[in-house]
Amino acid sequence: xxxxxxxxxxxxxxxxxxxxxxxxxxxxxxxxxxxxxxxxxxxxxxxxxxxxxxxxxxxxxxxxxxxxxxxxxxxxxxxxxxxxxxxxxxxxxxxxxxxxxxxxxxx
Amino acid sequence: xxxxxxxxxxxxxxxxxxxxxxxxxxxxxxxxxxxxxxxxxxxxxxxxxxxxxxxxxxxxxxxxxxxxxxxxxxxxxxxxxxxxxxxxxxxxxxxxxxxxxxxxxxxxxxxxxxxxxxxxxxxxxxxxxxxxxxxxxxxxxxxxxxxxxxxxxxxxxxxxxxxxxxxxxxxxxxxxxxxxxxxxxxxxxxxxxxxxxxxxxxxxxxxxxxxxxxxxxxxxxxxxxxxxxxxxxxxxxxxxxxxxxxxxxxxxxxxxxxxxxxxxxxxxxxxxxxxxxxxxxxxxxxxxxxxxxxxxxxxxxxxxxxxxxxxxxxxxxxxxxxxxxxxxxxxxxxxxxxxxxxxxxxxxxxxxxxxxxxxxxxxxxxxxxxxxxxxxxxxxxxxxxxxxxxxxxxxxxxxxxxxxxxxxxxxxxxxxxxxxxxxxxxxxxxxxxxxxxxxxxxxxxxxxxxxxxxxxxxxxxxxxxxxxxxxxxxxxxxxxxxxxxxxxxxxxxxxxxxxxxxxxxxxxxxxxxxxxxxxxxxxxxxxxxxxxxxxxxxxxxxxxxxxxxxxxxxxxxxxxxxxxxxxxxxxxxxxxxxxxxxxxxxxxxxxxxxxxxxxxxxxxxxxxxxxxxxxxxxxxxxxxxxxxxxxxxxxxxxxxxxxxx
Numbered sequence: 121x122x123x124x125x126x127x128x129x130x131x132x133x134x135x136x137x138x139x140x141x142x143x144x145x146x147x148x149x150x151x152x153x154x155x156x157x158x159x160x161x162x163x164x165x166x167x168x169x170x171x172x173x174x175x176x177x178x179x180x181x182x183x184x185x186x187x188x189x190x191x192x193x194x195x196x197x198x199x200x201x202x203x204x205x206x207x208x209x210x211x212x213x214x215x216x217x218x219x220x221x222x223x224x225x226x227x
Numbered sequence: 228x229x230x231x232x233x234x235x236x237x238x239x240x241x242x243x244x245x246x247x248x249x250x251x252x253x254x255x256x257x258x259x260x261x262x263x264x265x266x267x268x269x270x271x272x273x274x275x276x277x278x279x280x281x282x283x284x285x286x287x288x289x290x291x292x293x294x295x296x297x298x299x300x301x302x303x304x305x306x307x308x309x310x311x312x313x314x315x316x317x318x319x320x321x322x323x324x325x326x327x328x329x330x331x332x333x334x335x336x337x338x339x340x341x342x343x344x345x346x347x348x349x350x351x352x353x354x355x356x357x358x359x360x361x362x363x364x365x366x367x368x369x370x371x372x373x374x375x376x377x378x379x380x381x382x383x384x385x386x387x388x389x390x391x392x393x394x395x396x397x398x399x400x401x402x403x404x405x406x407x408x409x410x411x412x413x414x415x416x417x418x419x420x421x422x423x424x425x426x427x428x429x430x431x432x433x434x435x436x437x438x439x440x441x442x443x444x445x446x447x448x449x450x451x452x453x454x455x456x457x458x459x460x461x462x463x464x465x466x467x468x469x470x471x472x473x474x475x476x477x478x479x480x481x482x483x484x485x486x487x488x489x490x491x492x493x494x495x496x497x498x499x500x501x502x503x504x505x506x507x508x509x510x511x512x513x514x515x516x517x518x519x520x521x522x523x524x525x526x527x528x529x530x531x532x533x534x535x536x537x538x539x540x541x542x543x544x545x546x547x548x549x550x551x552x553x554x555x556x557x558x559x560x561x562x563x564x565x566x567x568x569x570x571x572x573x574x575x576x577x578x579x580x581x582x583x584x585x586x587x588x589x590x591x592x593x594x595x596x597x598x599x600x601x602x603x604x605x606x607x608x609x610x611x612x613x614x615x616x617x618x619x620x621x622x623x624x625x626x627x628x629x630x631x632x633x634x635x636x637x638x639x640x641x642x643x644x645x646x647x648x649x650x651x652x653x654x655x656x657x658x659x660x661x662x663x664x665x666x667x668x669x670x671x672x673x674x675x676x677x678x679x680x681x682x683x684x685x686x687x688x689x690x691x692x693x694x695x696x697x698x699x700x701x702x703x704x705x706x707x708x709x710x711x712x713x714x715x716x717x718x719x720x721x722x723x724x725x726x727x728x729x730x731x732x733x734x735x736x737x738x739x740x741x742x743x744x745x746x747x748x749x750x751x752x753x754x755x756x757x758x759x760x761x762x763x764x765x766x767x768x769x770x771x772x773x774x775x776x777x778x779x780x781x782x783x784x785x786x787x788x789x790x791x792x793x794x795x796x797x798x799x800x801x802x803x804x805x806x807x808x809x810x811x812x813x814x815x816x817x818x819x820x821x822x823x824x825x826x827x828x829x830x831x832x833x834x835x836x837x838x839x840x841x842x843x844x845x846x847x848x849x850x851x852x853x854x855x856x857x858x859x860x861x862x863x864x865x866x867x868x869x870x871x872x
Contacts, residue, residue: 172316175437176681178438178441180311183441186441193470194564194565194568195471196568198568198571201564201684206347206351206455207348207683207684209684210681210683210684215679
């Protein structure tokens with residue numbers, strides 16, 4: 121997936137550094153968590169996963185309506201740590217793909 | 228990751244035994260989400276041996292302890308597994324729900340509940356308050372980590388929260404011990420029957436609907452003017468180093484190497500002085516006592532047998548000290564994260580990593596810890612591979628043989644020497660065998676859907692001396708108890724069977740005794756591995772527990788007189804070929820010599836099928852690997868001679 125590639129990530133970081141550093145997080149156009157890039161944040165819409173897994177994730181903070189933000193990746197890029205509801209939770213990309221974000225509102 | 232208090236003990240009983248008075252005694256249950264500091268509070272209140280770790284999912288079985296109140300009355304405390312809900316999807320949650328409803332056999336229904344929540348993350352942790360308060364038991368809501376909340380600029384209106392929830396609320400710091408008196412007051416109150424259950428001001432949400440529960444928690448939080456603390460700054464700084472793409476794995480490696488090298492170099496001075504003490508006290512005793520059968524039993528049987536195992540206590544304590552620091556500090560969760568990619572390749576999920584790490588202490592708590600895994604097949608696969616991980620009972624065997632046969636040369640400068648490297652290699656070997664077996668199982672008889680990994684990264688915390696101290700005291704007790712029971716018994720039985728049958732009223736040569744006969748009868752099977760009949764006796768006795776072989780060899784060589792004069796290391800060295808010694812190390816890496824583990828696997832898998840399969844597989848693996856090792860080393864004996872002593 122392109123969004124996970126090193127190059128895109130670097131561009132993002134450079135862009136961020138160019139502006140005020142980490143001042144305001146942009147709301148992403150990403151459709152799901154795995155497409156979310158560092159410095160972006162998204163609002164969770166729903167979890168496209170079997171009931172058992174999605175309940176677990178909700179208990180860890182991935183509740184629809186909550187804001188999610190990628191914190192960092194494990195060395196090698198997988199799994200990724202997300203900041204949600206006051207904690208940092210690590211999940212694999214496979215799972216992140218099924219956490220669907222709310223569509224960006226056109227202001 | 229939870230170490231086992233008493234390996235043979237928890238093999239025998241699923242639930243902690245409740246003595247006779249339990250029915251009448253006041254019972255308090257401790258409930259809380261993983262990593263809320265529940266076990267730390269439990270330790271504070273009971274002082275009893277209890278595992279604490281800064282790692283989600285540590286307490287997998289409820290533990291019982293006793294606390295003494297001011298008026299010297301005793302109450303029973305039950306520490307329940309850490310859960311996020313009472314939905315009973317995993318074994319853990321079912322245990323918690325059943326105990327709280329009084330449906331758990333052998334455990335009385337609790338008279339009151341201590342609900343412990345991490346107040347730095349109240350929004351999420353309050354989720355558990357709804358189902359617990361709905362139970363209508365007298366409940367004290369404990370907000371733990373008060374010090375963190377204050378130092379990170381958070382705050383909460385306690386009286387208002389108490390009013391909202393309709394339950395008393397106490398703000399405490401279990402690690403520092405502040406606010407504990409409020410908890411004791413509550414317990415005393417319930418014991419006197421002064422407590423009553425009042426209705427919450429806010430209506431409890433419909434259970435099982437998490438989004439609704441979450442907005443309820445949000446409401447309760449904002450009504451109690453909860454100000455969430457700032458993010459843990461130091462944790463983020465540390466994570467940017469420990470999870471750095473380059474530095475992260477290097478630090479991981481350095482930590483692992485450091486642990487194994489220190490087990491050797493750090494323990495050596497203490498171990499040497501312990502060995503000297505055991506030897507000199509043995510010879511002092513033998514000069515004090517008159518020459519008799521009794522003296523022979525005491526010196527050659529008990530002293531050589533038990534003494535040769537006890538000297539390994541420092542090494543085991545150093546291992547546990549390291550495990551304790553890694554767990555309590557929160558680094559272990561990061562290690563699990565770094566390891567996940569590798570685990571995924573072998574078809575294991577991240578949750579399997581926690582039990583596997585705890586298997587470095589002992590396979591039994593590791594097998595218990597698999598209860599957090601919801602997927603039955605994943606759980607079985609983890610149970611099957613746990614005994615391949617290098618448990619602490621293997622450590623005495625490894626260090627004895629390594630010290631005797633591997634020359635101590637620097638390998639990586641002062642950081643890693645050959646002996647430490649071989650030890651590390653054996654740990655790696657066990658790990659590789661475990662994940663290889665997992666792969667095999669997951670692609671054949673235990674195939675299942677790929678499961679997901681989710682792990683909370685707790686903030687870093689300083690391990691407290693209290694918690695580390697409790698662990699070490701606890702571990703020493705377990706180790707010495709085993710030396711005083713299993714190893715003592717085996718030593719005495721072995722000494723007797725080595726002195727029979729009597730010929731003209733005199734004990735036979737050990738080779739002609741009953742023990743020797745048994746050893747000689749298995750020798751043909753073991754000869755291809757490079758083992759002699761004495762090792763054969765050791766392998767038979769070590770079926771009880773791995774470290775028993777050290778005691779056994781101590782007794783055997785003790786009777787020959789070599790152990791006292793030259794020490795067990797030298798006695799072994801002159802009696803075993805280098806090929807046989809390395810083959811023995813390899814054999815121990817793979818073989819399943821532990822009765823307690825077999826019993827626990829039978830209980831947890833619900834039948835004999837899996838333990839029998841496991842035992843046969845591991846014995847087969849051990850035999851083949853030892854055979855190959857011995858023959859390879861025979862072929863390349865000149866090369867080996869350079870490395871080995």
